Amino acid sequence: MTTETTTNSYGLHHSILPSSEGLYGEFGGKIGHPELAKAMEEIEVGFREIIKDEDFIAEMKRLRETYVGRPSPIFHARRLSKHCGGAQIYFKREDLNHTGAHKINHCLGEVLLAKKLGKTKVIAETGAGQHGVALATAAALMGLECEIHMGVVDIEKEHPNVSRMKILGANIVPVSRGAGTLKEAVDSAFETYLNELDSSMFAIGSALGPAPYPEIVSYFQSVVGREARGQFLETTGKLPSKVVACVGGGSNAIGIFSGFLGDANVEKVGVEPAGEGLDTPNHAATMTLGVKGEIHGFKCYVLLDKDGEPAPVHSIASGLDYPGVGPQHSLLRDMQLAIYESATDAECLEAFMALSRLEGIIPALETAHAIAYAMRAAKDMSPDETILVNLSGRGDKDIDFILDKVEL
Numbered sequence: 001m002t003t004e005t006t007t008n009s010y011g012l013h014h015s016i017l018p019s020s021e022g023l024y025g026e027f028g029g030k031i032g033h034p035e036l037a038k039a040m041e042e043i044e045v046g047f048r049e050i051i052k053d054e055d056f057i058a059e060m061k062r063l064r065e066t067y068v069g070r071p072s073p074i075f076h077a078r079r080l081s082k083h084c085g086g087a088q089i090y091f092k093r094e095d096l097n098h099t100g101a102h103k104i105n106h107c108l109g110e111v112l113l114a115k116k117l118g119k120t121k122v123i124a125e126t127g128a129g130q131h132g133v134a135l136a137t138a139a140a141l142m143g144l145e146c147e148i149h150m151g152v153v154d155i156e157k158e159h160p161n162v163s164r165m166k167i168l169g170a171n172i173v174p175v176s177r178g179a180g181t182l183k184e185a186v187d188s189a190f191e192t193y194l195n196e197l198d199s200s201m202f203a204i205g206s207a208l209g210p211a212p213y214p215e216i217v218s219y220f221q222s223v224v225g226r227e228a229r230g231q232f233l234e235t236t237g238k239l240p241s242k243v244v245a246c247v248g249g250g251s252n253a254i255g256i257f258s259g260f261l262g263d264a265n266v267e268k269v270g271v272e273p274a275g276e277g278l279d280t281p282n283h284a285a286t287m288t289l290g291v292k293g294e295i296h297g298f299k300c301y302v303l304l305d306k307d308g309e310p311a312p313v314h315s316i317a318s319g320l321d322y323p324g325v326g327p328q329h330s331l332l333r334d335m336q337l338a339i340y341e342s343a344t345d346a347e348c349l350e351a352f353m354a355l356s357r358l359e360g361i362i363p364a365l366e367t368a369h370a371i372a373y374a375m376r377a378a379k380d381m382s383p384d385e386t387i388l389v390n391l392s393g394r395g396d397k398d399i400d401f402i403l404d405k406v407e408l
């Protein structure tokens with residue numbers, strides 16, 4: 001069980017660390033408005049300071065243990081494994097975190113950073129509402145104002161999360177332009193932020209955006225991979241054959257992958273939304289069908305329209321409905337350190353129901369993409385092989401939406 005010890009001083013594997021320009025190979029960077037560049041520098045300096053600060057480290061540890069409920073357990077999905085035949089499927093239960101998803105891992109860090117920078121407000125986008133809920137939660141805990149931009153389509157679809165954010169005291173800004181989904185919510189949130197740079201901090205919802213955001217988010221999410229590697233070894237005596245996670249922007253995937261990047265014999269698989277099919281225009285399979293391009297201040301694989309602008313995309317899961325992807329994943333793909341597969345809306349619904357009925361776990365629609373791939377892959381693997389899926393979130397937010405889509 002060899003592991004390269006090529007991590008930096010705070011534990012991230014060298015393959016997902018940026019250059020001083022915030023580049024991951026040719027991806028990432030800080031593209032855009034000069035005012036924004038100044039704000040990014042302030043955030044980067046603050047981030048580098050807090051991660052060395054003993055008080056900050058102790059506070060994160062306390063909150064992870066007593067507020068989030070970490071470490072999240074590893075669960076052996078015996079009935080689902082039996083149903084599929086072949087490999088044994090395990091879950092890293094990020095759905096059991098306070099607020100029901102992995103997003104709280106980076107939100108606590110982002111809000112502590114905003115406080116350290118003397119900001120009184122955090123601003124963000126949300127798709128499925130999980131990042132919005134986690135940020136509103138962390139802001140309530142630490143006494144900061146919180147403003148969440150959300151597409152009108154997602155507001156309708158994910159209304160339980162909208163109510164939660166409102167109860168937590170967040171101000172919701174509905175975004176109706178364009179497709180009224182995640183990309184437009186990011187545009188709108190960045191525009192507001194540019195007018196409030198002194199008093200607020202943009203608290204991005206995934207491992208993307210201009211530098212230093214991908215590094216910050218992956219740093220706070222890496223706790224998932226670190227815990228998972230140790231827990232899996234303890235539970236099974238070996239490493240998993242595959243580590244699987246859904247990919248929207250890439251935060252839960254980079255979190256769990258980061259624990260296994262030194263393990264060449266563990267296959268890392270990101271699962272993108274194939275929507276209504278890769279042969280239709282209605283998908284968000286950025287890695288599978290995208291090209292190298294720019295979006296929201298950084299370079300990555302991106303789906304473009306005929307005018308070279310980010311294309312309108314589709315996924316049944318609002319949190320995966322984005323035409324770009326994090327720069328670290330773009331590089332991991334090119335270096336063949338991870339592979340990227342896809343699952344359709346229909347496969348996602350099937351996996352959603354299978355997990356609910358076979359294990360009593362209702363997953364988020366985003367997460368159900370990773371489960372769909374694991375169910376497909378398990379069938380072709382031998383019983384002594386294992387798949388570890390990052391169960392990134394629970395599906396309470398999706399239950400009303402799902403009732404129209406499946407027969408009960």
Ligand SMILES: Cc1ncc(COP(=O)(O)O)c(C=O)c1O
Binds near residue numbers: 129248252
């Ligand atoms: C439960 C859950 N999983 C996954 C995602 C996708 O985001 P990411 O790729 O950043 O993990 C989301 C986004 O909203 C989510 O809510």
